[in-house]
Amino acid sequence: MANTKPEYVRLPLRLKTKEGIWGRLKNIMFIASGVSQTIASYYWYGPMVPTWSLRFHIINNILKKYLAESLPHNTPNELSEQIDFGYIAEYIKMNNLPSRALTEDIGHNKEFDITVDGDTCMEYKLSRYGVSGDKINVLAEEDLKRANYGQPRRVSCQIVVGSEFQRCSGCRTAVGPIPKMLEPEPLGLEERIVVHFHGGAYCVGERSLTHLHVYARMSSSTGLRVFSPNYRLAPQSCFPSQLHDCFLAYRDLLRRGFKPGNILLSGDSAGGALAIALVFVLREMQMEMPAGLMLVSPWVDSTCSGASWRTNQGRDYLPALNLENPFHPTRMFYAAGRRFSKQMLEELRCPLVSPVFGDLSKMPPMLIQIGQNELLHDDICDFADKAKKQADEKSEVPVVLLEVYEDMPHAFVLLDFAEAAMQAFEGMNRFAKQVVHLDSANKKSLC
Template structure:
């Protein structure tokens, strides 16, 4: 379809990086803040656990996710949307990244060579999804693409005897170093290099005493499934090839990143590759079809909006195949375990800690997944539910529940 045939969409945020575009965003954020202040001081906090700062960030997130794209666009118009423009629009409105402050920790970005890490995927069980991964691996072997990764160290570790330069090295600090490989959330569309996630990594490192590595995997809708999974697979391969032992690696992820952790485990198990020591999952997006009852019952409690799959801008749609109309065939494809891990089999999985907010839309999907793992796996699968907390609440790292969640991660890693 040629460019003139695309439909024009009503967009709330800046569509060009000009003074007028920036004013649009200032007005958008200011309106969210003032509305929150009014509700907070007139009607009181929604929950005694929520500070004013918590309310402000939660409502900005909700307004951004529910209003920045026209979610009333009919499914029939999907093929008339210029998703390359939507990808630029989303990127343009992401918050700019900056380095951590010294009181939080230190971080550095490094590159890994995708071509040197690629190998054939032996995933006959997963049909077309496995074929897509092999196409990506072949393309990377020819193109020589690089993947950027973050290494983050908590503030207390920065003050140890190692120099900060040594701490931020991509190789193990010693032969038996334990480390966390974390895949960020953000509905597969945002989260790359975000300051919010850097603070999550720093808090995780501070609590556990381990360094945290995180790949900046490719984002939708510019890059659709399974590119994110392929990049995460290569990041895990990199950890092994530079000298980290699999039994010293903890795989972690929040939201979409949690789904990527589980999909990667299914790939590793199918290919008979070594599995990591254990898992830390926060609000993992285990069902891309969003079938759990809490998608209805928890609406209004979470900052996630209650979107439907009929919406072309639903994160599932943009992640899986942006620009393709939803039909019954796509719904069946979304039940592939590499897309929706809840439909997979989890015998032989390593120990896992799963944390979720009791008020989040994904609550029932996550509970069903953990129940399934507990029945299938011999290793423990621990589920922790945090009262009055929304989806991926550790992003609000200053909240008491988030601080407790990081401490529980430390306790779990000490036990397993």
């Protein structure tokens, strides 16, 4: 029988390709060169953005170097089918940005699994979304088969409690929050909760960057616990695996007793797009909506068509890549290994992939926070303008609240030490009070 194993192209990869001393040294040198170049430039030429500290410059430039140079972004479209994206997924995982463990003065977290059993699985009714709706139904059918064979899949999730979350002396032990606070069960009949979907271009972000710190800051600011699923990542798992996992995690919370009207959906970057897409799914299936959406730099247009992708180049850590490059995050997320074409471009305009192209009527209230300098700026502003035009004018609270933070790059809350990030967390607190009436009901449910 003929050997059908594909012949993969060899790629020049900058970071470590296997564990070992040499691999670690490569990464240390990669980061050290970025740090030293940033420090030298900062003191020789002055700050690139006057309001940024040296620490902000270093982190911004390391992110930029990592995103721009860790993969060969000059790879032609014609080689798409010859790239071993299974290997690339392992390479990304091996070189994922390091996590920052939570310290007691910031917050506490617990990781747990939800089981995708027969009761969790359900058929999606998404005829409006054509091919994308069919794809998500295929995933649901696969999960149901696994559950029926006694081998259900599991989705890892986090519960995070900020250090300032506790509302009374009875809510603490000597070493932190009482154990039940780190369980995914409602603490009371009317508990409010934040469900946050992490960013990372659908490829990273799981337990990495500063997301746990962001969750803890959100919890301390709003007085709510934060629940977040560690959804499957690209390019190992492409669209719509991420959206399917987020729907399952949300549905699991409902099964545990949380009410939709007591849930704030949240997300940064790719996670923001997932939060909006989940609302589209809930609306199409005539399920009750969450109380509101808190979106930080949501990636609402995966075709990256806004003018700020050109005008803001050099002021954001995100690299402006061509969609014809097989390593463009959109390509790895949507269909790794498939050539870019006019047909793919049309598929990327599906609202479940690019929410800016969707129907934005009958949406819950939205808080949208963006950086003035980010490449996604214009795409997000277009989304906000469209949502305002299609909003119900009779709503008791602003349906779309857009906050633009001066000099800030993409998903700036990840740099949680920055003053702008602190202001953004306080903005989340104000919004949460408006849409879920926090002060009375949530305190009563917890104490």
